[in-house]
Amino acid sequence: MPGNEETVRRRSFWAVLVALYVAQGIPGYLLIMAVPAALRAEGMPLQQVGMMSVLMLPLVLKFLWAPLVDRTRLLRWGHRRGWILCTQLLTVLGIGLLAWVGPKASITAILGIGMLIALSVATQDIATDGYATQQLKSAELGRGNAIQAASVAAGVLIGGTLSMTLIEHWGWSAALLVMAVLCMLPLLFLPWMHEPSPAFAGRAGGGKVSAVHQPRLGHFLRRPGMLWILGLAIIYRLSEGMQRSMENSYLLANELTLGQVGLLGGSGAAIAGLFGSALAALWLRNSSREQVLLWLSASRIALFALFLLHSLHWLGGNGSLVALAIALSMLRYMEMVALYALFMSASSSEQPGTDFTILACAELLTYMLSSIAGGFIAKQMGFSGLFSVSTALAAFSFCIAWLVLSRFRQAGWGAPGDARGVAA
Missing domain, CATH: 1.20.1250.20 (MFS general substrate transporter like domains)
Structure with a gap:
């Protein structure tokens, strides 16, 4: 049947x-x-x-x-x-x-x-x-x-x-x-990987496709609204890299052992990530990608602010710090699910790999540069200074995300039956 x-x-x-x-x-x-x-x-x-x-x-x-x-x-x-x-x-x-x-x-x-x-x-x-x-x-x-x-x-x-x-x-x-x-x-x-009939036909054995649309980086830039999505990819996780790069150092500075830090950053983060990924998928079934991303962005501001309070000795001891580290790991995976879902919804059917890869690379590059900056900021300003900067950047990212996602929603991108032409 x-x-x-x-x-x-x-x-x-x-x-x-x-x-x-x-x-x-x-x-x-x-x-x-x-x-x-x-x-x-x-x-x-x-x-x-x-x-x-x-x-x-x-x-x-x-x-x-x-x-x-x-x-x-x-x-x-x-x-x-x-x-x-x-x-x-x-x-x-x-x-x-x-x-x-x-x-x-x-x-x-x-x-x-x-x-x-x-x-x-x-x-x-x-x-x-x-x-x-x-x-x-x-x-x-x-x-x-x-x-x-x-x-x-x-x-x-x-x-x-x-x-x-x-x-x-x-x-x-x-x-x-x-x-x-x-x-x-x-x-x-x-053998069970079934691909849709391509929008262009190519010669097997190394032949390049011959079609009206040839995948190009320039096609991404010329599509309406893609520069807004690229801007979101660059800015959304800007604060996260600097926080993540110094997280283990901060845990060690609070007298957690190297083994405890390794457990938190390895198996602990992975388990939290599996749970966060499943939670984000369930959330996206009942809410739009735009709403989920904004709520996650707001949650990041709150978590970074709690790290700042902890560094000022206003928020308990190591028990609360471990809870914050686990919560932040789970949040990172939830953001990944929602953000990549948005990237896919904005990608064209003619060059899906190219469009998605451009956005993912932009996000990763910003994350890496932010991680490098985190070390310099922590050295000059200490952990409290670092957490202050990351919290402020997280608030700035939320404002940019709200602006871009509002335009995204008004344009109707990513809605069912959108121009992405996802194969059934």
């Missing part, structure tokens, strides 16, 4: 989406959490371990090649499915190479292999986000982006926490080979 077939098809879609997002979360957090920690434990100098941060560059710059992914079909097996298959195999190959060279290899070799993995993960992210943006119905954006946010938490738990535990007990090579096998498992779901 048609109804049953559609139900099975949607269930397959959700399973594929979970597999794809977890597939990129594991190697991502393996690179930024486990590998640097393992290298330091093996005696690598701090300045060389710090060089691993360069592997974040592909995540910030991936918008540059997003149009290529949107307009080029690599394999006959499917447009985005082809990209995902190739990039996931490259990721597995890269992790296998890391296992082979070992932690005593030169930093140049480790960075080279790490960059291969980072580029593969970033490119797969473009293809996966494009697939999700095309497939998700307007009413499903909250649930779809909850899966994306939850995959970050899964990446922390598996690629970060689990891999560090395995490295400690089994050694570098065995642990990384386990991670490589785990990264292979999502490929088993690709």
Whole structure:
């Protein structure tokens, strides 16, 4: 029966989406959490371990090649499915190479292999986000982006926490080979990845699409209202980066142990993130994305203000501080769900991967620059000064968000049946 077939098809879609997002979360957090920690434990100098941060560059710059992914079909097996298959195999190959060279290899070799993995993960992210943006119905954006946010938490738990535990007990090579096998498992779901009939037809085997609309960065800028959404992406989480970058240092300054801070920032944050992602998805079922984002933005002001009160010794001891840290972790994941749902609703059907990637990169770049600024502000003004600045910036972001989202709502973007043309 048609109804049953559609139900099975949607269930397959959700399973594929979970597999794809977890597939990129594991190697991502393996690179930024486990590998640097393992290298330091093996005696690598701090300045060389710090060089691993360069592997974040592909995540910030991936918008540059997003149009290529949107307009080029690599394999006959499917447009985005082809990209995902190739990039996931490259990721597995890269992790296998890391296992082979070992932690005593030169930093140049480790960075080279790490960059291969980072580029593969970033490119797969473009293809996966494009697939999700095309497939998700307007009413499903909250649930779809909850899966994306939850995959970050899964990446922390598996690629970060689990891999560090395995490295400690089994050694570098065995642990990384386990991670490589785990990264292979999502490929088993690709046969159930059904793509809609493309708006443009391309020659399989590397041919570029031939159509009236060729995905370009310029098309994003020329679409009405997209500069407003880009402005929102830049400003919305501006205050969060500086708060997050100094959060662990503030916890340590309040005499929490390194193990307690690691537990809060690792497993604790991941569990809070899973709960927050589910809560945001439920909230988005009953409220608009605009309303949810504004309430979350207002909640951030309140939480930052509570951190300020705590730094002034007006808000209890470490019990309240731990509660604030958990609440802030949950809020971050909720914001991710609502913000990415908005980004998807604003993305066009002709170049979904490009549009979404531009917005996500803008948001990430601002977050990273804000994180860098947080250290300088804390050094000059102390934690109370930092929390004062972050609270003021959060209030400024709320005002900008209110202005942009009002225009967004008036224009009717993201409403059911919008111009994004999401495939049913």
